[in-house]
Amino acid sequence: MTVRSSRYQIVRRVVSGVILVGFLAWAAWYVYSNAESFLPIADVSWLDIVILTAAFLAIMACNGMLILIVSQAFQVQLLVKEWLSLSFAASFANYFLPFKGGAGMRALYMSRVHRLPLAEFVSTLSIMYLMNVIANGLLAVIGMLLIAANDGPVNFSLLTFFALVTSAGILLMVIDININSDSQKFLLRQLFRFLAAWHRVRRNRLLVCKLWALTAVMAAVTVWQCFAAFEAASVSLSWYGATIYAACKNLATLISLTPGSLGIVELVSIYLGGQLGYGTADALLVQGLIRAVAVGVLSLAGPVALLYLRRRLQFT
Numbered sequence: 001m002t003v004r005s006s007r008y009q010i011v012r013r014v015v016s017g018v019i020l021v022g023f024l025a026w027a028a029w030y031v032y033s034n035a036e037s038f039l040p041i042a043d044v045s046w047l048d049i050v051i052l053t054a055a056f057l058a059i060m061a062c063n064g065m066l067i068l069i070v071s072q073a074f075q076v077q078l079l080v081k082e083w084l085s086l087s088f089a090a091s092f093a094n095y096f097l098p099f100k101g102g103a104g105m106r107a108l109y110m111s112r113v114h115r116l117p118l119a120e121f122v123s124t125l126s127i128m129y130l131m132n133v134i135a136n137g138l139l140a141v142i143g144m145l146l147i148a149a150n151d152g153p154v155n156f157s158l159l160t161f162f163a164l165v166t167s168a169g170i171l172l173m174v175i176d177i178n179i180n181s182d183s184q185k186f187l188l189r190q191l192f193r194f195l196a197a198w199h200r201v202r203r204n205r206l207l208v209c210k211l212w213a214l215t216a217v218m219a220a221v222t223v224w225q226c227f228a229a230f231e232a233a234s235v236s237l238s239w240y241g242a243t244i245y246a247a248c249k250n251l252a253t254l255i256s257l258t259p260g261s262l263g264i265v266e267l268v269s270i271y272l273g274g275q276l277g278y279g280t281a282d283a284l285l286v287q288g289l290i291r292a293v294a295v296g297v298l299s300l301a302g303p304v305a306l307l308y309l310r311r312r313l314q315f316t
Contacts, residue, residue: 016257023263027284037281040234044289048232052293055225060297062218063087067106069210070124073201076114082312085305092302095260095295109309113316127201127211129254130169135215136247137166139223143243150240155275162247173202222246225290230278233285241276248272249287260291 031038064087068078078086086109090102103125110116116124140162148154202208226249227242237245252268253261269283278286 012257019263020258023258023266027266030280031284034281037279038285041285041289043234044232048228048289049293051228052225052232052289053297055221055228056290056293056297058221059218059225060084060087060091060301062214062221063091065214066128066211066218067124069207069214070127070201071110071114071116073204073207074116074120074124076110076116078114081308085308088298088301088305089309091294092298092306094256095298095302105309109313112313130173131211131215132250132254134166134169134173135212135219136250137162137169139219140244140247140251141166143240143247146240146243147238152240153275158275219246219250222250226286229286229289230282232289233282235278235282235286237276237278245269245272245276260294262291 061084064083067086068083071078071083086106090106093102093105107118107121110121111118141159144154144159144162201211223239223243223246226246227237227239230237230242230245248268249265252265255261255264258264266284266287269287270280273279273283
């Protein structure tokens with residue numbers, strides 16, 4: 001590890017710690033000072049929990065199938081148990097470890113078991129992340145346009161931001177760009193690797209169609225999850241609002257400075273409240289419900305998935 005890399009890791013840990021401790025301290029104070037605003041938690045039914053659990057399991061299955069399909073572009077065939085276990089184990093690590101610990105675990109497994117080079121693994125992650133950004137940016141734009149069509153308020157700054165992000169992502173995927181793979185610039189090298197991987201993937205049109213279809217299904221399930229969470233918390237939010245909320249939540253989870261992007265997603269949720277018409281307590285309550293279900297499922301399924309992957313590693 002170079003001195004620059006070491007300093008970078010130290011800075012990330014400090015930033016992560018500051019965000020995590022600061023948010024938890026503020027959230028504890030806020031909940032204590034506004035306890036009456038969190039009383040609707042007692043009205044959450046078992047049916048609400050079942051619905052939220054079903055939505056989370058569907059998201060995990062979609063994520064696993066994305067891993068399966070994008071791996072096929074690099075001639076890696078995964079068993080059903082493998083892609084399901086990779087999805088749950090990676091999410092478990094992401095929730096309980098900082099800096100997307102699940103990515104490192106997946107990289108080790110794919111390298112040891114399937115001999116997938118690290119550069120190609122990074123390419124699979126890049127493809128999934130960029131498709132996530134495009135899909136959710138487009139989802140946010142659609143949600144805002146639907147609100148505008150129904151005479152609702154629209155934040156034009158946010159609309160412009162998501163339109164630009166979506167357009168940039170689409171251009172990056174569509175246009176052929178030649179970049180020197182021997183560049184000394186780290187970001188340029190990573191961009192070259194992604195572009196090379198994407199051009200390799202997009203030659204298989206059936207595979208690309210599968211990836212986009214699955215990404216769309218996953219986005220739709222996330223909208224359902226968020227709408228169900230608002231309903232469970234007795235907070236009024238339209239399907240259009242849930243579409244914007246889900247898109248922003250998904251994008252916020254990509255900022256992996258804290259375990260499960262804790263604090264980051266909540267701050268984005270609170271900010272959106274000013275645009276969508278709900279309060280700070282509502283934002284914390286809804287996101288708390290989503291996290292509680294995720295942690296509960298991952299606490300049960302995560303260790304089982306990790307055990308299965310560990311055994312596969314031992315016998316490889």
